[in-house]
Amino acid sequence: MxxxxxxxxxxxxxxxxxxxxxxxxxxxxxxxxxxxxxxxxxxxxxxxxxxxxxxxxxxxxxxxxxxxxxxxxxxxxxxxxxxxxxxxxxxxHNVYFRRFPRKVPDTVEFWAECMQKWLLDPVSPGDVRRAAAQGTLNLLDFPSYGRYLHTYEEMLAAHDDLIASAKDRxxxxxxGEALDREVEDLYLALAGSAAPLNAADLEALPILAEHCVHGRQPDAIPVRENRAVVNRARLDAGVPLLLDSVTDVLRLACALSDGDVTLAEPTRFRSPRRPVRRALLAGLDEVVRDSPAKLGDVGKYREPWKRLGERLHPHEHPAYAHAADVFAVARGDRTARTLMGRFESRLAEGDVTGAARLLSGAPGMLFRSADRLLRTASAADRDAVLDMIEAAAGGASGRVVLSLREHLLNRPDEPGRARVFANRAGRGAVVRDERPPLDGGARERLVALLDAETARRLPPAGRLLVDPDVLDVALPISGKAMAAGMGVLPRGSVTPVEGELLRFFVYWKQARYTTDFDLSALMLDGDYLNPTWLSYTSLTQAGGRHSGDITEAPDGASEFIDLRLGRIGKRVVIPQVNVYSGEGFEQVAESFFGFMLRDAEQRGRPFEPRTVRMKSDLRGAGGVALPLAFLRGEDGRWRAKWLHLFLRGHPEFNQVEGNRVTTTALVRAVVDRRYLTVRYLTGLWASEGATILPWDGGRVPDGPVTFVGFERPEGLHEESRVVTPENLRDLIPA
Incomplete structure (x- = not known):
């Protein structure tokens, strides 16, 4: 070798x-x-x-x-x-019921046993006895409830070894190459990503940027929060900053204060050193001097700008007069109309064509406003609006082009259908879509325009070697709400589920306060009706088993749900994690969710790492996490649909019984929604003359190929391009 x-x-x-x-x-x-x-x-x-x-x-x-x-x-x-x-x-990973999934008792039988142990306990606390006398009993008061009653080693001894299977992951x-080269390549991929990164990758980027600040840099950094992270490393190293908007400076200031560069949460700005203040003001001054119209962007973040001004002291630097204008606008001492403000004025006047022309110099805004322009335009104006969209298409980012295409894929022909929203933190909501329909001819022309523009940007694929199982994986148009972890796919992806036994799990470790997470499973029929569930209040349902309720996690705790897929009479299974009490998903020291697949005869411990198919971090705002749903099709096969959603829930005491209506509506809306997938791009490649070769796991072709699949095959030509879930973002054209 x-x-x-x-x-x-x-x-x-x-x-x-x-x-x-x-x-x-x-x-x-x-x-x-x-x-x-x-x-x-x-x-x-x-x-x-x-x-x-x-x-x-x-x-x-x-x-x-x-x-x-x-x-x-x-x-x-x-x-x-x-x-x-x-x-x-x-x-x-320990379990409450030591022999889980065997020997899991009926719920009422188990609670009665806990109460019996408590009543026979000669040292039961007096306050508990007084509660019993008053007719109020709390499960958490039972000394045998919610806490491990055996060691991890004792639990292991109660289980047979896992029998290896060819189906194990x-x-x-x-x-790889040398470490420096691999780190540089990873930095270029994350910093130059066309789609926003998830929270974990955004946290990793500063480490990579600091290491690579003097090396190769991406040709472009289209995602603004990525640019802020890179700019912090450049500022620390004395390298010129990458700034082309006033908001770039605000994001950099957030990064310097270890705040939120996405600007979704307020940042408590620190007082920077004088050289740093000068660098920020100089950068701000240059942006405004070169393009005074960019003062219009200040109003969107007026309060953060005012707080930042208190730290930068622009009045001490009279040489940066253009930078001082930014803070004057933030305080209201100077007026700067925004581009969108002028756009709204034109629309209010009924000048749809003028409004579209106004956004022609900002293609991203024009594309995001395309639906509104077309549904309000007269028949005479539609062609003019479409002409301007077509002329501006080359200036819009690939992510914006794909987002509009996916939007049109789900645009209803009549009002009244459910419309699902999910913010960057994964918080989901469903509303009634009351927008009037788009003109059919305008919609068809816009779809053709977007398909042609996307195909034009795709790199030549030559021979495309494709794993058929990856065709229904959704394109990562935005990775912000996608959890970090192994085997995690973008929201809307559909993947096959093979195995007799499906077992999902949650692990959490509290940071400061007693914290109780509850793993549950909501099960519905094909019409999303007739709910049943598995939870700490229903330990055995529909052939499934719950591993038992753990109510505190100072050293970490796990809960499991075991389902025999062949015995489930329902068509939809929705695992969820509820914050019952204590710290939330973003406050605990650690929390993650995942699922395993195995054959029934394999036995093994409750947690067997080589049967884990997916493990994702639980980091999101809300009291209920909905990572994915399992769906049984008309062919009898089970598939997973990825959700990455959070419900607000209640401050405490979230239960599957209490949120099942909201959960059902949200999951149904996501399941029914259509997503742009790998299949869409391979179809465009084929229309451009690429040769599509299905990958069946056998011998790889001679010569270079573009491979798209779940795992890189061995023996590929060294000049082949490889796209797997780890770098799926590379499919988003620039």
């Missing part, structure tokens, strides 16, 4: 960087080490990885086998720590 050059010494390399690369690319940066006989250590690593559902690729095994054994051992420790965290195996880790 030809060995790669690895110029940097990996001894003492920051493990955080290596972990970021492995978890986001499934590539292990080529470990540095002198020639040696690392074969035995490499085989040990491969065996350990198999126990958690991973394995080494052939190239990675060969590389490790040819270097020093000590270097292999050091690499093994870091790789194992990373992949175990990826699947949730870095913590101990095996995720292949591939050989």
């Amino acid at each position: 030809r060995r790669r050059e690895t110029p940097c010494d990996h001894d003492g390399v920051d493990g955080t960087l290596e972990s970021l690369v492995i978890s986001r690319t499934l590539r292990v940066p080529a470990p540095a080490g002198g020639p040696g006989a690392g074969g035995a250590a490499a085989r040990q690593l491969d065996a350990a990885l198999m126990s958690v559902g991973f394995k080494l690729s052939r190239n990675l095994m060969e590389w490790l086998s040819g270097i020093d054994e000590v270097a292999v051992h050091d690499t093994a420790v870091r790789v194992l720590d990373t992949v175990r965290t990826m699947v949730g195996d870095h913590v101990r 095996v995720t292949v880790l591939h050989l």
Whole structure:
């Protein structure tokens, strides 16, 4: 095997960087080490990885086998720590009912047993006895309820070993380049992403940006919050800033105060050092000097600008007079009309064509306003509006083009249908769509225009090798609400569910206060009616089992729900996590959700990492999390539909019984909504002359291909382009 050059010494390399690369690319940066006989250590690593559902690729095994054994051992420790965290195996998952899913009692029988133990307990607290005398009993007062009554080791002893199956998940880790190169490539991919990043990737970007500030940079950074993170690293390193709007400076100020660069939450600005104040004011001054019309953007964030002005002291820097204008507008001492304000004035006057012409220089705004312009335009104005949209199409981002196309895919022909909204934090809502329909001819012309524009931007695919299972994965037009984790797909994606036993789980660890999360499952028929549920109030329903209620998690706690898919009489299963009391999803030290698939005869522990198909962080605003839904089709097969939604819920005591109506309406709206998927792009590629080759897991073609699938096949030509869920954002055209 030809060995790669690895110029940097990996001894003492920051493990955080290596972990970021492995978890986001499934590539292990080529470990540095002198020639040696690392074969035995490499085989040990491969065996350990198999126990958690991973394995080494052939190239990675060969590389490790040819270097020093000590270097292999050091690499093994870091790789194992990373992949175990990826699947949730870095913590101990205990269950309340030690033999779960066996020996789970009937709910009433279990509660009666808890009460009996309490009544026979000679040291029961007096206040509990007084409550019983008053006729009020609280489950949480029973000493045997809600707390582990056995150790983790005792629970393990009650379960047989997992029987290996060919259906178990095996995720292949591939050989990467040297660490510096892998970190640089990951930085370029995240910073230059055409779609907004999820919270975890946005948190990783500062680490990568600081490391790569003097190296290669993306050709463009289209997402504004990414630009703010990169600008902070550039400011710290003394590199010129990337600013083309006043809001870029505001976002940078938020980044410098460790605040919210998305501007969704208020930031408490710190008082920066004098050189930093000068840099911010100089950047602001240059933006306004070059384009005074950009003062119109200040009004949208008037309050943050006023608070920032108190920290920057613009009056102390008379040389930056244009920057001072920004704060004058924020205070109301100066007027600056916004572009959208002038747009609204034109529409109020009935000048639809003039309003569209006004936005022609801002293609993104024009595309976002296209529906409103077309539904209010007269027949005589529609063609003029469409002409302006067509002329501006080349200036709109690929994400905006796709967003409008997906919008038209769901535009109802008549008012009254349900319309679903989800904000950047995943908070969902359903409203009645009262908009008048679009003219059919205008809609068809706009659809054709958008398809042609998207096809024009797609890179040549040549031969396209496609895994059929990935065709129904939704395009990540926005990744903000998508949870971080392993096997996580964009909202609206549909994937097959293969296996007899479906088991989902939640883990949480409280930070400061006693916290109780509850895992539940709402089950409905094909018309989303006749609900039943599995929860701590209903431990056995529809052939399923709940692992038992845990009500505090100082050292971490887990709950599981076990379902035999063949025994479920319902058509829809909606797992949910409810915050019953204590800290929310964004306050706990750690929380995540996932699901496993296995065959019934495999047995094993409640949590088996190599059967985990998905594990996602639970970080969102609200009291109820809805990660995904499981749907049984007319063909009898089960599929997962990805939701990434949160309900506001109640401040405390959220239960599946109390939110089932809202949950049902929201999930049905998402399930019924149509999403742009990989199938849409492959269809456009085919129309442009690309050769589509279905990937069946066999021999890969000779020569370079564009591969789109769930996992990179071994043996692909080195010049092939590979798109998997880890870099699905690369499909969004610039």
